[in-house]
Amino acid sequence: MSTVFKRTIPIILTILIVLVLCVKAFTNEPNFTFWGQTFQTWSSLIVTFATFLGPIVLLIYHFPKIMKKANEPIKNQWIYSISTVSIMIIYIVVGVSLGSTSTTYQWLYNTWYGPVSGLLNAVTAFFALSAIYRSFRVRSFESLLLIGPALIILLYDAPIGVTLFPPIGPVSEYLFAYIGPAAFRGFTVAASLGSLIFCIRTALGWERGYLPSEGESRGA
Amino acid sequence: MTIADLLLLWVPVVTIVIGLSFVFKDWPGWRWVETMIIGGGTGHVTVMAFQTLRSNLFTPLIGGNWILFPVVIFGVLMYFRFAPNKIQYFQRYGYAWIIGSGIGLVISTMIQGQILPVIKQTVNIPGATTIDTINNAIGFVIFVTVLSYFIFTVEHKPTLGNSGRIGRYFLMIAFGLGFSTLLMTYFGVLLERVIFIMRNLSLL
Amino acid sequence: MAETKSDNIWERIQKIPILPLRLLFIALIIIPLLFGITIPMTPSTPTKQYYDFIRNMPAGSVVLFDSQMYGWNYGDCAPGCASTLNLILNSPNNLKLVIVFEGSDGPMWWATMQKDYKVTIPQNKKYGVDYVQYGWYVGDERGFAALLDNFWGYYPKDYFGTDTSTIPMMQNIHSGKDIGVVISSTSLSALIDFEVRQAYGRYGIPLLSAPAGMTVMSVIPYYPYAYKGYITGLSGAAQLNSLMGIGGLTSLEGTAFSFMTLEAFILAILGIVGGYMTTRGGKKT
Numbered sequence: 196m197s198t199v200f201k202r203t204i205p206i207i208l209t210i211l212i213v214l215v216l217c218v219k220a221f222t223n224e225p226n227f228t229f230w231g232q233t234f235q236t237w238s239s240l241i242v243t244f245a246t247f248l249g250p251i252v253l254l255i256y257h258f259p260k261i262m263k264k265a266n267e268p269i270k271n272q273w274i275y276s277i278s279t280v281s282i283m284i285i286y287i288v289v290g291v292s293l294g295s296t297s298t299t300y301q302w303l304y305n306t307w308y309g310p311v312s313g314l315l316n317a318v319t320a321f322f323a324l325s326a327i328y329r330s331f332r333v334r335s336f337e338s339l340l341l342i343g344p345a346l347i348i349l350l351y352d353a354p355i356g357v358t359l360f361p362p363i364g365p366v367s368e369y370l371f372a373y374i375g376p377a378a379f380r381g382f383t384v385a386a387s388l389g390s391l392i393f394c395i396r397t398a399l400g401w402e403r404g405y406l407p408s409e410g411e412s413r414g415a
Numbered sequence: 416m417t418i419a420d421l422l423l424l425w426v427p428v429v430t431i432v433i434g435l436s437f438v439f440k441d442w443p444g445w446r447w448v449e450t451m452i453i454g455g456g457t458g459h460v461t462v463m464a465f466q467t468l469r470s471n472l473f474t475p476l477i478g479g480n481w482i483l484f485p486v487v488i489f490g491v492l493m494y495f496r497f498a499p500n501k502i503q504y505f506q507r508y509g510y511a512w513i514i515g516s517g518i519g520l521v522i523s524t525m526i527q528g529q530i531l532p533v534i535k536q537t538v539n540i541p542g543a544t545t546i547d548t549i550n551n552a553i554g555f556v557i558f559v560t561v562l563s564y565f566i567f568t569v570e571h572k573p574t575l576g577n578s579g580r581i582g583r584y585f586l587m588i589a590f591g592l593g594f595s596t597l598l599m600t601y602f603g604v605l606l607e608r609v610i611f612i613m614r615n616l617s618l619l
Numbered sequence: 620m621a622e623t624k625s626d627n628i629w630e631r632i633q634k635i636p637i638l639p640l641r642l643l644f645i646a647l648i649i650i651p652l653l654f655g656i657t658i659p660m661t662p663s664t665p666t667k668q669y670y671d672f673i674r675n676m677p678a679g680s681v682v683l684f685d686s687q688m689y690g691w692n693y694g695d696c697a698p699g700c701a702s703t704l705n706l707i708l709n710s711p712n713n714l715k716l717v718i719v720f721e722g723s724d725g726p727m728w729w730a731t732m733q734k735d736y737k738v739t740i741p742q743n744k745k746y747g748v749d750y751v752q753y754g755w756y757v758g759d760e761r762g763f764a765a766l767l768d769n770f771w772g773y774y775p776k777d778y779f780g781t782d783t784s785t786i787p788m789m790q791n792i793h794s795g796k797d798i799g800v801v802i803s804s805t806s807l808s809a810l811i812d813f814e815v816r817q818a819y820g821r822y823g824i825p826l827l828s829a830p831a832g833m834t835v836m837s838v839i840p841y842y843p844y845a846y847k848g849y850i851t852g853l854s855g856a857a858q859l860n861s862l863m864g865i866g867g868l869t870s871l872e873g874t875a876f877s878f879m880t881l882e883a884f885i886l887a888i889l890g891i892v893g894g895y896m897t898t899r900g901g902k903k904t
Contacts, residue, residue, distance in 0.1 A: 305727075352854050382840075
């Protein structure tokens with residue numbers, strides 16, 4: 196009986212949802228259209244519900260570190276934990292009570308989080324530059340195939356490159372218009388077929404990896 | 416200028432400069448900026464999710480649109496991951512919705528939306544001019560060789576092996592293009608942060 | 620690594636510390652911006668197609684602009700959003716613009732983008748009549764599919780809390796059948812795929828894209844049959860601006876960007892040639 200509740204019912208539910216959405220896509224039958232649209236709306240709102248797992252898991256991770264004044268994984272971790280949790284709580288309290296369109300919340304966003312939210316990518320630019328300088332080495336035909344087009348497009352992106360080496364323009368356009376799309380079409384079809392087969396297997400109940408196991412870590 | 420305006424002007428400049436200093440050294444200032452990113456990001460997403468639920472779920476529900484009630488049930492069930500082991504499996508009912516809807520949308524639209532049009536475009540070799548026809552034929556050859564590289568159920572003996580190898584070469588050219596376009600994103604983001612600092616310092 | 624007595628020029632180049640190169644990188648960003656240097660950009664074919672498609676749409680067509688802007692892609696996506704917004708709002712064919720956001724941060728960065736790039740709404744364009752802004756559609760493909768099926772049902776109110784039923788331009792927009800084109804601005808490859816599946820696959824809606832550089836490789840397989848044109852990141856936006864005959868911050872950014880990529884190119888060449896010269900004859904770096 197417990198297997199029915201733990202495994203069978205979730206799988207039957209998955210299959211039912213898939214069937215309704217598939218039939219809705221291929222027929223104009225009003226009931227399936229109505230329930231298909233309803234299921235779509237329900238699932239997007241259920242995903243929204245899942246968003247609150249983020250702050251809960253964050254609290255479960257950081258609170259013990261604050262209580263124990265932990266110095267792991269880095270020295271003075273508990274101070275950083277206090278900072279993380281307090282910033283999160285301030286945002287939630289202000290945002291929920293005043294709304295995201297309020298002046299106070301906009302100020303909070305534009306002062307504390309917005310400007311730094313893209314820093315990881317910005318910092319990566321520096322590391323990409325040193326990677327280009329230190330690791331771009333052509334040691335084989337295959338590495339030439341990888342690095343050559345990259346260099347051509349790098350030069351094409353700088354308009355002065357096209358001025359200095361005019362053939363770069365048509366070569367780059369040809370790469371982007373014919374070679375790149377054709378190769379990526381093959382890649383896309385192969386990847387799409389693979390994911391389609393995986394989806395069908397999941398819909399038939401043969402793939403159950405998406406069902407969380409019992410006793411799975413609760414976020415700590 | 417009020418204190419709020421001054422903070423709005425200077426705090427981002429200081430935090431961005433501290434963040435960019437990570438390139439030179441990992442130090443406590445960068446760690447503190449990291450906490451801002453993580454705490455602020457989590458808080459913001461929570462606020463936006465709450466607002467979305469309030470306007471799209473709770474307000475219509477209170478207004479009498481009871482068809483949305485199952486969303487509350489299945490949404491709450493997802494939080495059974497924090498429950499004792501014996502009843503933890505109820506979270507699967509919520510996940511079934513997320514996975515089932517994703518799969519349903521993919522299965523029902525992938526073939527006619529993604530796969531068939533791509534194949535149709537590729538096998539349409541005759542073009543308006545001779546050059547177009549030649550280019551389309553080259554594209555077709557590239558497509559077939561790249562596809563043959565991904566055939567894993569048959570041994571890559573001479574014909575398939577050579578075809579797969581040529582396909583791999585074209586894939587490497589394409590990934591080389593992808594690498595330089597990836598650099599564009601990183602450079603663009605860094606450029607914009609520097610412009611932000613210059614603007615706040617009235618240099619721009 | 621200790622220098623040997625006979626370090627040649629290539630070995631010395633390989634040993635240049637990275638710090639001065641990074642500082643030079645920053646200087647190459649600052650100098651063109653400080654001195655207002657602009658280099659003319661030649662629009663590429665997909666950029667021209669992007670421009671022509673928007674300009675040639677039937678009068679009164681509905682444009683659904685799907686923006687996925689976060690802090691980590693703002694620098695690459697915002698210029699394209701600003702240029703496209705300018706193009707649509709100033710287009711003589713009186714297009715109707717509906718703005719939705721795939722990401723939670725989108726509405727905040729949209730406001731920032733309009734301020735940073737000085738996007739001015741023409742005086743003859745009114746909110747609710749010519750353009751309308753909605754909020755974040757959650758659930759990625761699920762949300763997008765739901766809003767294409769029943770726009771009013773998914774968005775009962777706009778971002779500012781106004782009932783959709785009272786917005787004049789929304790009276791004729793109920794589902795994907797009423798949409799003329801979907802324009803996406805994103806750094807998320809999955810968004811490209813699900814727009815092709817849902818908008819093009821189910822409703823046959825043509826697509827345009829202003830993706831970040833890292834996402835353009837996801838767009839090109841569907842070009843030109845689903846995606847009728849695209850502008851790639853910052854350089855694409857600068858090209859679009861040159862087509863429209865306007866300058867501004869995007870053009871300055873395009874110049875600074877081109878200097879950055881030029882330095883990266885030169886360093887790559889030095890690295891490759893230097894690596895080859897130092898390993899020639901069995902000597903290792």
